[in-house]
Amino acid sequence: MWALADALTDMEPGAEGTLLYPSGVAANSAGMLALLAPGDHLLMVDSAYEPTRAFVGGLLKRYGVETSFYDPLVGAGIAELIRPETKLIFLESPGSLTFEVQDIPAITAVAREKGVLTMLDNTWATPLLFPALARGVDVAMMSLTKYVGGHSDAMMGSLTATKAVWPKLRSAAYQLGQAVSPDDCAAVLRGLRTLDVRLARHQANALAVAEWLAGRPEVGRVLHPALAGDAGHDIWRRDFKGASGLFGFTLKGADEAGRTRFIEALDHFGIGFSWGGYESLVVPSNPAGIRTACPWTDPDPLLRLSIGLEDPADLIADLARGFAAMAG
Ligand SMILES: Cc1ncc(COP(=O)(O)O)c(C=O)c1O
Structure with a gap:
């Protein structure tokens, strides 16, 4: 497990550490739970993977977090959607099903200026094609089930984060207790090599x-x-x-x-x-x-x-x- 987490951290310039989850969906939900609290507002890209939408409209809503969906092509215009209680902007690029490409550097620049965190579903590109943290993202999520595993024989997800966000993710992971098996880690690590x-x-x-x-x-x-x-x-x-x-x-x-x-x-x-x-x-x-x-x-x-x-x-x-x- 440590070997896989360390390898994913090494692949992402600017990363402090990586946490592993039993699926990509679990990584997404755990990340949002860790970074949001009741009364917070979340900006979610409208082209997000459907179960991500289901989570924010389901459990996260019950938990007292309000979500607004935004146009994937909003770019720096995201500034107008940020409220005092906005704590997180969730991105996915290209978008699920429709493949809109977001202007991530423009969105993360606004987010940093306003003190809002950003989390990106980077499953399509992986850090090899899009080094997310270097482009200003705070938390990069991947479904390792897809390209990193690469052989359709293991399910896993990851969150890789900057030093500033890492303690919050680490603490939430300890409390949620979602673990991955050593066999699955070996399968994903084998995939990572190619x-x-x-x-x-x-x-x-x-x-x-x-x-x-x-x-x-x-x-x-x-x-x-x-x-x-x-x-x-x-x-x-x-x-x-x-x-x-x-x-x-x-x-x-x-x-x-x-x-x-x-x-x-x-x-x-x-x-x-x-x-x-x-x-x-x-x-x-x-x-x-x-x-x-x-x-x-x-x-x-x-x-x-x-x-x-x-x-x-x-x-x-x-x-x-x-x-x-x-x-x-
Ligand atoms: C963009 C994206 N993110 C996350 C996931 C969820 O990953 P997993 O199947 O590992 O839960 C998927 C799965 O299809 C996906 O397409």
């Missing part, structure tokens, strides 16, 4: 697939920040060292039945809600029913792909089969 080479392959494969999709007549939009022309491309280029393998795309003018035919025709892609493993996965997603601060208005059905380590030609052939099935 993270760098796997991420490079995830990036290359995902870009090959995304570029192919962008040229298909059946596709409305490809939501991938590393594609030139993506709304988040400029900020992604400025702040990130690369991209991983998770992105979305819409099926132009298709209906629910068409999306289902597309998914069911795929051989290589399993259907799965988790991601970041060596095998490619697809999942249908419906952000319109989740958002509150900035509605998702695109009527086309959306899909999320987690591109694995396979030969991209096989993946593209598989997706071509999906389009053929969709056409009926």
